Amino acid sequence: MRAAAWHRHGVAALAIHDIADPWLRQAVINEATRRWGPRNGEEDNGR
Secondary structure (H helix, E strand, O other): OHHHHHHHHHHHHOOHHHOOHHHHHHHHHHHHHHHHHHOOOOOOOOO
16 A cells, blocks of 8 residues: 555655664654654654
8 A cells, every 4th residue: 555655646654663774764753743743652763
């Protein structure tokens, strides 16, 4: 389903815990937080 969303609509759905590179993971977290606010109840940044 994630691949279909990417191919059909240009939307990427990424699970934070699947991003191995710490810098890239934090960049994705920062952008999501900027756009939609902090996650509810999360304090470990997805790890």
